[in-house]
Amino acid sequence: MFKGRGNVTRKDFRFFFPLRVRYSEIDGQGVVFNAHYLTYYDTSITEYFRWLGYDYAGEVKASGVDFHLAKSLVEYKAPILFDQEIEVGVRVGHIGNSSMRFDLAIFGRGEDKLHATGEIVYVYTDQTTHRAVRVSDRIREMIGALDPVG
Amino acid sequence: MFKGRGNVTRKDFRFFFPLRVRYSEIDGQGVVFNAHYLTYYDTSITEYFRWLGYDYAGEVKASGVDFHLAKSLVEYKAPILFDQEIEVGVRVGHIGNSSMRFDLAIFGRGEDKLHATGEIVYVYTDQTTHRAVRVSDRIREMIGALDPVG
Amino acid sequence: MFKGRGNVTRKDFRFFFPLRVRYSEIDGQGVVFNAHYLTYYDTSITEYFRWLGYDYAGEVKASGVDFHLAKSLVEYKAPILFDQEIEVGVRVGHIGNSSMRFDLAIFGRGEDKLHATGEIVYVYTDQTTHRAVRVSDRIREMIGALDPVG
């Protein structure tokens, strides 16, 4: 993921999605249960696509090509509490031929404090043949315009 | 729901589905979060159909008719703890023309202690016209054979 | 709950909490899974307390008295879809000696369309004796000031 991962900062991201922790997401230790980090990541990537102007549902319908999740990674740095306001930084860390890696990080809202980092890897897949296909030029251009990789 | 609801006992049910509470289902008070009771009820109704011998997915596909949830009710009697073994009693409390009411109760595993009661009401709906239709004779007969109403 | 419940409208509420449906909340029919309505209700009641100016966590700590959930009811009127923007109307429908009933309804954002109604009943409980106690004058006054019952 990030080079010098211990040094992930807010400056690594142009896009942040704000969330407030729900009581339903807290476990018996009074902190966000580990699986909900993936829900935060998933929801934040949806909002990242909206920010890009990419019509995810429309594109899937028109092209017959969809993203399939291949990998998810969470590194837990500091607990997140009930009612806490956080924000999730999202960027595309790598685009390969048929895959795309999102790098993510959770900060306190408006704070430098880092609560978690993570990676989500998608493979661009033809819905009919179930084969990996090349990530479309359209999405490459949209990312290049607003949030260039590397 | 039950007449004399305060007196719901294990004898009200022929079918029970056993569950053990997952850590992911516990909230900050160390007890099962309220929304998960509906997941327990939903899962237990799936198992009730299996017990009846009713092929839910197959029937929906063949008939074009599906159950839509109209109402859910939970009455919380005693907290349920992490790792606790429970069982959910399920029965059909009422079959109307196009609707069906399930009565549910959560007990400690093999115990008389009552943790919750509830109701789930489904409406039998044509998937094409989106109209309520008569509950099929097939499912009425299957329920009548194994777990007669009233 | 509401008198003439079929006629619940936005005018029945002073407080609304906006939400956007997460992909994690969608089921195999492409609509919000039934249990998540209770999470929406729970989260919206937390925000209602914030709107009142009631410091829930602080009050519990200071008083040793907490709300315990006694009942939850959801009536499902129209499905809610992925990415849909909704708002949850919340009001206190009744305050008894030791209990409090919230009335809730889910509307499309800025729309009159009603997707669900519901009730949540809490009992005010002493954390040491585990007995129901009188709902505090403080919270009665806060509700009376901003959102009077009846």
Added chain:
Amino acid sequence: MFKGRGNVTRKDFRFFFPLRVRYSEIDGQGVVFNAHYLTYYDTSITEYFRWLGYDYAGEVKASGVDFHLAKSLVEYKAPILFDQEIEVGVRVGHIGNSSMRFDLAIFGRGEDKLHATGEIVYVYTDQTTHRAVRVSDRIREMIGALDPVG
């Protein structure tokens, strides 16, 4: 994780925990939503401790030392469907001074088909000082007896 990870098989595990997929765990594509894999892993590790004979809650209370999650990794190989019967293989892949890595894999029940692999890393932490401490000899011995590492 596994050397030659592409070749993970049932033979890599002595312990398996069986699960059946709940409808609440399915997303709009009709497959298990990605975050629930972490719930499956968490639940299966709880059962692995039970299998070892390790009284997790009791040990935490007696010792004042608890496991804190540091990392979770899921690699998604093949989708998991509603009502599908799966089993989660769990083993301890590495014990360091203060950390422990679980290796996990999801198979079809009684099948060789691999649906996912994963890693969960815990750090053994003193609850008072919040510092990492040495993993207890007791748990090292229990693992060594039933499921030796490497």
